[in-house]
Amino acid sequence: MGDTVCCRISYSDFVKTFTHLEVVHLDSDTSRDEPSLHHKSTWQMRLYQGAWQRGVSAGGCRNNPDTFHINPQLHLILSEMEEVIVSLNQHSIMEPKVIGFTAYSLPKNNSETIGKQFFKKNKSLVNSQYTNSRQVSHRCQLEQGGYLILPTTFEPGQESSFTLRVYSSKPLKLKLLDMQPSLIKSAIIKAPATLDGKSFSQYEAVFLQLADEHRTVNAFELQELLDACLPNDYIKSCACMEVCRQVVLTLDNSGSGRLKFSDFKDLMCSLKYWQTSFKNHTKEKTGILKAERLRDALLEVGFQLSTDVLSILILRYMRKDGTLRFGDFVSAILHLSVAFNLFESKDPLQNGSIKQSLAEWLKSSLTC
Known part of the structure; x- marks a missing residue:
């Protein structure tokens, strides 16, 4: 049996030979799995x-x-x-x-x-x-x-x-x-009764031109209406067909797919409120919201969101340059409004959980 070989190196040679020492x-x-460590803490x-x-x-x-x-x-x-x-x-x-x-x-x-x-x-x-x-x-x-x-x-x-x-x-x-997802306040602003006069008279004439015999408009007519009534391209970004369909799904309580003039007034008041919140978080460049500020902007509107929910919104609305436009912001608000309203209608005792059949789930998902 040969002698055991023991290799040693001086500290000075060690320093000259090696540049890094990693401890695991x-x-x-x-x-x-290491027997020599069994007696160690x-x-x-x-x-x-x-x-x-x-x-x-x-x-x-x-x-x-x-x-x-x-x-x-x-x-x-x-x-x-x-x-x-x-x-x-x-x-x-x-x-x-x-x-x-x-x-x-x-x-x-x-x-x-x-x-x-x-x-x-x-x-x-x-x-x-x-x-x-x-x-x-x-x-x-x-x-x-x-x-x-x-x-x-x-x-x-x-x-x-x-x-x-x-x-x-x-x-x-x-x-x-x-954060736990919660609705802090309603994002939909109801038009005050005092605005029935001159404030909306300019809109009412256009509304009635496009409305049917029941004085209601659908998503297609709403798009024409918004295009005629909204003041500039910045806010007109929310007048696309997708957003108009969401507006109808959000504000139509009858299920007819049509909005009354009172609904339209609520929409215009809400748009003004949302525009203010949007501007509060777009300091560098008017009309462009950095995705990193979406959570704070939505919180100002009334939605407290968890990271998982925010992640889905970012995947859906963030553009290639990492920003959102006002139309994207409005669309996110409408989606969240419908989602919270649907959940709350199924959870009257506010237990934080609901049970749905497959048919109900599909209807809820497609409505959002």
Whole structure:
């Protein structure tokens, strides 16, 4: 039996030979397969798998104060003071993004998504390096309590899926903060009775020219009416046939597919209200809403949306340049109005859940 060969290298030679040293932390599942680690204490690990989606959750780093808050917000709760390791992995292999994360102190009992103003008023507690490597890790000592972690790309609007892991030797909790969908107020504005006179007289003449013998208009006639009544191309973007059909489905309570003049007045008042909200969030360029601001604009109108719902709206309405026009905004409002109204009509006790037959489901889906 030959002698055991032992290879050694001096520290000075090691430094000359190697440029990088990577240390791998094994979680409890992985370490089970390594006999030499059986007597060692194991890591507690929590993870979140998510994605940065343009217009929804790709807000970029802290250098982008207007969009930073839309990044995924993860609430970390530590039961006692502990050294933790936060590790962020991106799943973009061919075209890796520059990634990193930032952490803030946050009370344990917080369950709501944190708004833009919080990040403008509060200093960050932990800042990782930003690099285009597959993984970014940071080890830090944290007190017992709650923390908010935002994994981000360096630039806003960059898309990729990711996994964030937090390791600790003590118990910990990690959860995503998100909004629950809710209708805060009706987005449809009823025309005040005082507007029956001169304010709408100019519209009424055109309305009656296009209306049938029952003084109602369908979607095709509504399109002609809006084209004649709306003041400019900016707001006329909502006069397309698709939006007109949605207007009829939203405002027609009779199921006839036609609108009365009172419905038209409600529409005109609503359009004015929606236009104000739209303009409040289109600071750089009139008539163009950045997709990242859609959630805040819809919240002003009356819709509180979860990330999943917002993601569907962005996929449906965002244009190639990452923006929405006023017509897109109106269409989104109408879709949401019908969806919330249909649900509330089936949930009189406000339990937050409903039962529908296949026929009812199809009708509801097609109406939205």
